[in-house]
Amino acid sequence: MGSYDTLSSLQAALFSGKTTCRKQVQHYLEQIERTRKLNAFVEVWAEEALARADQLDARLAGKAGTPPPGKLFGAVVSIKDNICYAGHVVTAGSGILGGFSSLYSATAVERILAEDAIIIGRTNCDEFGMGSSNENSVYGPVRNAADPRRVPGGSSGGAAVAVQTGSCLVALGSDTGGSVRQPAGFCGVWGLKPAYGRISRHGLVAYASSFDQIGFLSRHPENIARFLEVCAGPDAYDSTALRMPFAPVTPDHMPMKIAWYPEVLEQEGLDPKVRQVVAVTIDRYRAAGHTLVPVQAAPLPGASGKETIWDFMVPAYYVLTTAEASSNLARYDGIRYGCRSPEARTLEETYTLTRSEGFGDEVKRRILLGTFVLSSGYYDAYYRKAQQVRRIIQEQTLAVLQDCDFILLPVAPTVAWQLGEKSDDPVEMYLADIYTVQASLAGLPALAVPAGTHPGNGMPIGVQLIGGFGDEVKLLDFAESIHIHL
Helix, strand or coil, X not given: CCCCCCHHHHHHHHHHCCCCHHHHHHHHHHHHHHCHHHCCEEEECHHHHHHHHHHHHHHHCCCCCCCCCCXXXXXXXXXXXXXXXXXXXXXXXXXXXXXXXXXXXXXXXXXXXXXXXEEEEEECCCHHHCCCCCCCCCCCCCCECCECCEXXXXXCHHHHXXXXXXXXXXXXXXXXXXXXXXXXXXXXXXXXXXXXXXXXXXXXXCCCCCCCEEEEEECCHHHHHHHHHHHECCCCCCCCCCCCCCCXXXXXXXXXXXXXXXXXXXXXXXXXXXXXXXXXXXXXXXXCCXXXXXXXXXXXXXXXXXXXXXXXXXXXXXXXXXXXXXHHHHHXXXXXXXXXXXXXXXXXXXXXXXXXXXXXXXXXXXXXXXXXXXXXXXXXXXXXXXXXXXXXXXXXXXXXXXXXXXXXXXXXXXXXXXXXXXXXXXXXXXXXXXXXXXXXXXXXXXXXXXXXXXXXXXXXXXXXXXXXXXXXHHHHHHHHHHHHHC
């Protein structure tokens, strides 16, 4: 009863009486229970989801006399534990927000509920979205269903595993520097980071405000397109949301022009088997009639030697995001909301003990880094320079996209690594983001696409397509069409 990979096939079955919303919810609840050891969900709202399913079934039966079914009617959804849902706990995977219940819903949550989606629970994530492995959570690590000894990627690792195990139709996640795309690649599912501002950030717990973006994971791009259409658009609660209404237009299936960087495939840190899968993907796209264009990143102005954007991508990203994190997370002080240390006796102790006890090691590390790069004497040397590099990266990326439809990249340099393998080396963990941060720094949409498996260990490998502003539907349509025919 739950074997519907697309929302259109599910709704056809619902409207014809072949299944019911209740049966769908029951199926997903069974899947969640069956895969509980993977730790993808931190809370499941079983009774609430079943009650909503019964309401929707009653509407189909004509008993309620309510409006016709919404665009997402019957879709069972999970939400990442940093997306607010009124009356429900949201902790962003952190002890400092333990037990905190949101007073309002994120705009994206309101919009999917208005179109008759069913929210089944909240998924595990790295604390405040800070991590590439989903090991930095107060609820413990998430495990990859393809190999439970390995990480699922982060920070939306719980969302990716929820989709990977068939525990929901679509998962709402968030992407700052690859937090939807990297776990999607590690778990063999589709993951979209829309362009910055395409979806309102209202109700998304902030990590780095000029990067954060709600995104989607699913087993089929059609589902992502449907959710994008519902969630996208201007919002009075978010001044950074794009003010133009979202008007999806299905592009023609004409041959596409796709750029790729030979220097990326030559990098020492790229796993040879990942390189092989990306090279095979390039050949397959070319064989399907598309034009694959090798491009070379230009040297950075003012840099010594021949350094290109690839030498500064990760440093620029982490300087900027840690700076924004140090500011955003200053609000968690034990005074206004969240946890307060019971040992505190003075105002200063309230601040220091609450933050010391409530934040995990990775969050503390990034707050310290961010405070340093914003401090007097270092602001110009680090933060200002990183902003300049960000502008250059955006300009160079847009210049490539002026002549090409998409940019093709690996999702990550390796497949999912063993749990604990990189925990003692944060720099190595940060370098795992090298291919995903380009789209984030440029504010462009990017889609993770399942591309194959590692010949040695069988782990999923994903490729990534970056598009121009407003190209989300073009990305989804192309990727779906090309992979259907490959």
